[in-house]
Amino acid sequence: xxxxxxxxxQHHLTNLTYGQCSDGAWQFAPCADGASMTFLSVNVDSxxxxxxxxxxxxxxxRIAARRxxxxxxxxxxxxxxxLVEFIDDTCRSIFTxxxxxxxxxxxxxxxxxxxxxxxxxxxxDWIPELAYALGVPYMKxxxxxxxxxxMGMALAVFAxxxxxxxxxxxxxxxxxxxxFHPFPKVLAPVNFILESVTLLAxxxxxxxxxxxxxxxxxxxxxxxxxxxAGWAIGIFGGILQWxxxxxxxxxxxxxxxxxxxxxxxxLAQAYDVEEEH
Amino acid sequence: xxxxxxxxxxxxxxxxxxxxxxxxxxxxLIEAMRERQxxxxxxxxxxxxxxxxxxxxxxxxxxxxxxxxxxxxxxxxQARSQAAQMVEQARQDARDxxxxxxxxxxxxxEQEFNRxxxxxxxxxxxxxxxxxxRILEADIDRDRHGELLNRLAAEL
Numbered sequence: 001x002x003x004x005x006x007x008x009x010q011h012h013l014t015n016l017t018y019g020q021c022s023d024g025a026w027q028f029a030p031c032a033d034g035a036s037m038t039f040l041s042v043n044v045d046s047x048x049x050x051x052x053x054x055x056x057x058x059x060x061x062r063i064a065a066r067r068x069x070x071x072x073x074x075x076x077x078x079x080x081x082x083l084v085e086f087i088d089d090t091c092r093s094i095f096t097x098x099x100x101x102x103x104x105x106x107x108x109x110x111x112x113x114x115x116x117x118x119x120x121x122x123x124x125d126w127i128p129e130l131a132y133a134l135g136v137p138y139m140k141x142x143x144x145x146x147x148x149x150x151m152g153m154a155l156a157v158f159a160x161x162x163x164x165x166x167x168x169x170x171x172x173x174x175x176x177x178x179x180f181h182p183f184p185k186v187l188a189p190v191n192f193i194l195e196s197v198t199l200l201a202x203x204x205x206x207x208x209x210x211x212x213x214x215x216x217x218x219x220x221x222x223x224x225x226x227x228x229a230g231w232a233i234g235i236f237g238g239i240l241q242w243x244x245x246x247x248x249x250x251x252x253x254x255x256x257x258x259x260x261x262x263x264x265x266x267l268a269q270a271y272d273v274e275e276e277h
Numbered sequence: 278x279x280x281x282x283x284x285x286x287x288x289x290x291x292x293x294x295x296x297x298x299x300x301x302x303x304x305x306l307i308e309a310m311r312e313r314q315x316x317x318x319x320x321x322x323x324x325x326x327x328x329x330x331x332x333x334x335x336x337x338x339x340x341x342x343x344x345x346x347x348x349x350x351x352x353x354x355q356a357r358s359q360a361a362q363m364v365e366q367a368r369q370d371a372r373d374x375x376x377x378x379x380x381x382x383x384x385x386x387e388q389e390f391n392r393x394x395x396x397x398x399x400x401x402x403x404x405x406x407x408x409x410x411r412i413l414e415a416d417i418d419r420d421r422h423g424e425l426l427n428r429l430a431a432e433l
Contacts, residue, residue, distance in 0.1 A: 057294070103303065
């Protein structure tokens with residue numbers, strides 16, 4: 001691929017998208033007129049990789065769950081149980097109410113997001129080049145560098161926040177919570193605006209935090225990959241890539257954990273009835 | 278990087294995976310872990326219980342051993358005192374028997390002695406009477422002086 005650095009970076013940051021162009025034609029991007037696609041389009045690579053990795057999670061954990069024995073656990077069961085125990089403890093310490101969905105959800109988020117982040121450690125050229133050789137023009141393999149993916153999950157969490165808030169407090173109670181804090185009731189409109197912003201900031205920050213961290217990390221990998229042009233600078237680039245990858249191991253784990261824990265925290269807040277001011 | 282249907286697709290995917298985990302993964306693992314936890318707790322409790330009962334058994338053994346030792350000591354002491362008593366008894370019996378025999382012998386000697394003395398006395402009296410008769414030449418009437426003679430014989 002003979003291309004400039006800008007084209008190289010642009011190529012690595014473009015999703016493989018299938019959808020409807022503004023002229024009404026259903027096709028893979030780019031559209032004939034060069035404009036971006038309408039909302040009725042799907043990032044095939046993001047969806048494919050995220051669903052694939054989700055299935056990997058489900059398969060591994062399902063196998064472990066089916067073989068789960070109260071006797072002496074095998075290696076797989078040990079590893080899986082360690083994760084389950086860790087998530088269970090974390091959830092218990094944050095979420096004190098009784099809800100059987102919270103802990104499994106936190107486990108799913110943690111492992112799934114971790115796996116999606118893990119794709120960031122695959123050298124940036126391997127799979128896109130392979131796909132290109134197979135005739136697929138674009139291939140972004142890290143789903144969490146796609147804001148659609150992270151915001152999609154944040155949206156689901158937001159829906160759960162609304163659902164549990166209304167279920168626990170009633171629609172009136174929930175609206176009251178939005179309107180009667182933090183100022184006295186006479187300032188209800190002000191309160192409502194403030195609290196609505198707070199509420200909306202939750203999913204927004206949740207999704208954008210993960211996206212931002214991973215996007216920046218991916219960007220740095222791409223920039224380092226640009227250094228593979230000459231021998232000397234290439235070796236230096238290799239060292240940089242290794243160092244950044246080591247550091248990134250921490251970031252991807254941490255971001256997966258933060259996403260899971262914040263979800264639990266937000267849902268705990270949805271359950272908690274705030275004290276009167 | 279445009280926002281598109283992927284957003285909703287991911288939301289649905291997320292819900293499906295969470296549901297799968299909630300339904301088919303989490304309960305099995307948690308149950309196995311709880312069960313193992315219970316088994317281990319029971320095992321530890323049983324071990325502790327066994328340790329306790331072993332301790333009490335050891336105490337009982339020690340108690341019984343002490344009892345048996347005391348009993349044995351008592352029996353030995355008893356036997357020893359009984360033996361001493363028997364020896365003492367035998368010695369006492371022997372001494373008594375000896376005394377009795379000695380007394381009997383003494384009495385017999387006394388008797389013999391008295392008898393001999395009586396005999397001697399009688400003979401002396403007869404001899405005295407005979408002597409006196411010879412001296413007095415039959416002046417002495419046995420019937421008249423018998424009393425006197427007898428008194429004389431008793432004095433000898």
